[in-house]
Amino acid sequence: MEWETVIGLEVHVQLATRSKIFSGASTAFGAEPNTQACAVDLGMPGALPVLNEAAVAMAVQFGLAIDAEIPEVSIFDRKNYFYPDLPKGYQTSQMYHPIVGRGEIEISLDDGSTKRVRVHHAHLEEDAGKSLHEDFQGMTGIDLNRAGTPLLEIVSEPDMRSAKEAAAYLKAIHAIVTYLGISDGNMAEGSMRCDVNVSVRPKGQAEFGTRAEIKNVNSFRFVERAIAFEVERQIELIEDGGKVVQETRLFDPELDETRSMRTKEEANDYRYFPCPDLLPVVLDQAYVDHLRSALPELPSEKRARFQDELGLSAYDAGVLSSSREMAEYFDIVKDTCGDAKQAANWVQGELAGALNRENLDIEQSPVSAQQLGELVARVLDDTINGKAAKQVFQGLWNGEGKTADEIIKAKGLKQVTDTGAIESMIDQVIADSPVQVAQYRDAEPDKRGKMIGYFVGQVMKASRGTANPQQVNQLLKEKLDALC
Numbered sequence: 001m002e003w004e005t006v007i008g009l010e011v012h013v014q015l016a017t018r019s020k021i022f023s024g025a026s027t028a029f030g031a032e033p034n035t036q037a038c039a040v041d042l043g044m045p046g047a048l049p050v051l052n053e054a055a056v057a058m059a060v061q062f063g064l065a066i067d068a069e070i071p072e073v074s075i076f077d078r079k080n081y082f083y084p085d086l087p088k089g090y091q092t093s094q095m096y097h098p099i100v101g102r103g104e105i106e107i108s109l110d111d112g113s114t115k116r117v118r119v120h121h122a123h124l125e126e127d128a129g130k131s132l133h134e135d136f137q138g139m140t141g142i143d144l145n146r147a148g149t150p151l152l153e154i155v156s157e158p159d160m161r162s163a164k165e166a167a168a169y170l171k172a173i174h175a176i177v178t179y180l181g182i183s184d185g186n187m188a189e190g191s192m193r194c195d196v197n198v199s200v201r202p203k204g205q206a207e208f209g210t211r212a213e214i215k216n217v218n219s220f221r222f223v224e225r226a227i228a229f230e231v232e233r234q235i236e237l238i239e240d241g242g243k244v245v246q247e248t249r250l251f252d253p254e255l256d257e258t259r260s261m262r263t264k265e266e267a268n269d270y271r272y273f274p275c276p277d278l279l280p281v282v283l284d285q286a287y288v289d290h291l292r293s294a295l296p297e298l299p300s301e302k303r304a305r306f307q308d309e310l311g312l313s314a315y316d317a318g319v320l321s322s323s324r325e326m327a328e329y330f331d332i333v334k335d336t337c338g339d340a341k342q343a344a345n346w347v348q349g350e351l352a353g354a355l356n357r358e359n360l361d362i363e364q365s366p367v368s369a370q371q372l373g374e375l376v377a378r379v380l381d382d383t384i385n386g387k388a389a390k391q392v393f394q395g396l397w398n399g400e401g402k403t404a405d406e407i408i409k410a411k412g413l414k415q416v417t418d419t420g421a422i423e424s425m426i427d428q429v430i431a432d433s434p435v436q437v438a439q440y441r442d443a444e445p446d447k448r449g450k451m452i453g454y455f456v457g458q459v460m461k462a463s464r465g466t467a468n469p470q471q472v473n474q475l476l477k478e479k480l481d482a483l484c
């Protein structure tokens with residue numbers, strides 16, 4: 001039997017407001033526990049929430065970026081439940097009238113193709129506090145700094161059909177929110193987390209299977225791994241004659257598995273009702289239009305522009321537009337060296353490799369975009385060859401000089417293109433290699449092409465890597481063939 005996977009995601013994005021969604025307390029990450037929670041966040045009797053306009057603006061910007069309907073009126077509801085990290089006894093959320101209606105997100109897949117995933121809606125809500133289990137033996141600590149932090153929850157339709165598509169969707173949201181600057185997108189710090197809904201059905205069947213919801217997955221890689229495990233679990237269960245039950249599960253990255261948390265029967269009844277402390281949010285058209293006119297170029301637009309205007313492949317355009325930092329870096333390299341294709345190669349090759357090795361993000365690159373652009377320009381104008389360029393890159397990476405030119409000069413890497421200078425090095429190498437020259441002469445003509453490599457290597461070495469390789473090849477062949 002062939003199975004099809006069906007996935008829907010609920011993504012929580014922490015909005016980059018300076019203060020909380022209903023209070024003036026700071027949202028800065030990493031403060032001492034409970035130093036950033038005020039009476040409103042603690043749910044003190046009589047304390048009244050005031051909606052943070054910045055959170056509204058950010059939610060609307062997101063809605064506009066995904067071409068969503070923006071309803072005129074949205075309403076905050078109370079989602080009632082008890083938990084130690086929720087002193088108010090309810091979470092303020094939007095159940096029935098969310099701030100962002102139906103929209104669409106374009107995702108790009110590894111083969112360069114794209115697919116549209118429908119967004120059902122996105123709503124504003126507040127985050128809860130955090131329970132800390134590690135530092136307190138036999139007890140639990142509660143840190144309420146996070147309580148009241150604004151979240152935008154983006155709920156997709158069940159449109160994804162593989163773990164890869166789900167990861168691509170999450171990456172697309174990451175790109176959109178970081179381009180808009182409405183979230184720092186820092187997954188390690190929990191600025192983006194998602195609940196993954198997964199079901200399977202026999203290929204060709206119209207109805208969906210019963211889904212399991214995997215809570216709080218916080219990295220692109222974990223999303224893929226959690227789905228892979230869950231799909232296999234469900235298929236095995238059904239093939240063994242069992243039934244998938246609708247339940248909430250937890251992904252354990254250590255064991256690489258999902259475990260049941262609670263089933264539908266024990267599901268909470270949250271008794272949603274409109275929060276009497278908050279007025280309905282009414283957006284007038286001028287406000288929405290103003291936000292629309294201020295939208296920056298978005299990832300999908302940038303990707304299309306990289307392909308159409310710069311002639312980059314779908315793959316290159318996808319990678320280079322994947323985050324705002326990456327796109328800005330690439331733009332500077334390209335403008336400085338004047339060649340988009342070469343800029344793309346360097347950013348995705350030498351630079352990406354070095355960043356990966358040291359586990360750095362592009363914002364942390366020791367080589368600035370300007371420096372890399374100047375280096376690529378020196379390759380393009382033949383000041384240095386490809387081999388020397390790698391040395392210059394290393395030099396910039398290690399901080400051995402401020403500019404490519406400075407390192408080229410200090411290390412004497414300027415390419416030798418003077419035919420006379422190259423010829424005298426070749427003559428020397430030939431004079432020093434009588435055995436190899438004899439072998440070359442005695443070899444069948446069609447084998448000689450391979451044997452020339454030795455001489456090229458010697459000449460490049462003699463020039464400390466600075467001779468122009470094409471000229472060396474050409475001149476060597478002429479000189480050696482003249483000896484045969």
Ligand code: ADP
Pocket residue numbers: 006007008009010155156157158159197198199208209210211
């Ligand atoms: P609830 O009302 O229980 O929250 P929703 O209908 O709002 O459920 O769906 C929540 C999420 O689950 C959405 O992202 C949706 O796309 C996804 N989803 C719904 N049904 C399925 C299914 N059968 N398989 C996979 N995902 C699903």
Ligand code: MG
Pocket residue numbers: 010
């Ligand atoms: Mg839901």
